[in-house]
Amino acid sequence: MTRQDVTQHGRPRGGGRGPVDGPEALAGVASVSRETAERLRIYVDLLLRWQPAQNLIAPSTIPEIWRRHVADSLQPHLCLPEARRWVDLGSGAGFPGVVTAILLADKPGAHVYLVESNQRKAAFLRTALRETGAPGTVLAQRIESVAERWSHGPVDAVSARALAPLVDLCRYSRAFLAQGAVAVFHKGREFRREIDEASHTWSFDLVEKVSLIDPDSRMLILSNLAVRSTEEGFPE
Numbered sequence: 001m002t003r004q005d006v007t008q009h010g011r012p013r014g015g016g017r018g019p020v021d022g023p024e025a026l027a028g029v030a031s032v033s034r035e036t037a038e039r040l041r042i043y044v045d046l047l048l049r050w051q052p053a054q055n056l057i058a059p060s061t062i063p064e065i066w067r068r069h070v071a072d073s074l075q076p077h078l079c080l081p082e083a084r085r086w087v088d089l090g091s092g093a094g095f096p097g098v099v100t101a102i103l104l105a106d107k108p109g110a111h112v113y114l115v116e117s118n119q120r121k122a123a124f125l126r127t128a129l130r131e132t133g134a135p136g137t138v139l140a141q142r143i144e145s146v147a148e149r150w151s152h153g154p155v156d157a158v159s160a161r162a163l164a165p166l167v168d169l170c171r172y173s174r175a176f177l178a179q180g181a182v183a184v185f186h187k188g189r190e191f192r193r194e195i196d197e198a199s200h201t202w203s204f205d206l207v208e209k210v211s212l213i214d215p216d217s218r219m220l221i222l223s224n225l226a227v228r229s230t231e232e233g234f235p236e
């Protein structure tokens, strides 16, 4: 898709899988400033231009990109509005990490670290941060090695969406939570089973919020994460 194929509202001009929804899809979730809406539009336009070559998001979700991806990605910031320094694990095309960075663009000290091991997606993420002016750094490495060798100072919050079961997200994020960060994870309708499974290995304080996009999904907010000792031993 060329730039001419995209309208000023981030909608493709026909073709592909039909019309794309627009920024009005954010209305039921949060109101954003004009500047933030403009940065989000630049990001969606860029993603739609890169999509044919890079397949950054599932093609079936493109017609509802604003609701399914952008509005959904407003939620970590809504859950933890005071957090300024974030790590987003497995950022993919930038949901929710790039959206969080855009929401924080005018906040002093704001920074979002985007951890994404796929080099082509990492290149897209760098371009998205540059073109939107959002504050962030792309770490194009495996989460496990980034967490082990973290040298970027403390963070307030960790996010992850569509990355791994909760039990694994606890393992990925434990170094950050041990330093006082709070985690906020998108979870689908299997959230209860995932909480039960993770609870065998981990103890944590948990706040559940019903997703503003899908009432069967949850935003899970975890803090005070600790490993339970078990007969099987400790998680690796």
Ligand SMILES: C[S@@+](CC[C@H](N)C(=O)[O-])C[C@H]1O[C@@H](n2cnc3c(N)ncnc32)[C@H](O)[C@@H]1O
Residues within 6 Å of the ligand: 089, 090, 091, 092, 093, 094, 095, 096, 115, 116, 117, 118, 121, 141, 142, 143, 144, 160, 161, 162, 163
């Ligand atoms: C299913 S996608 C989800 C992307 C995005 N968070 C979203 O919700 O659209 C998972 C992403 O995590 C990345 N990923 C998976 N395991 C990873 C790891 N151990 N370290 C770094 N990135 C990882 C993959 O390359 C992929 O882009």
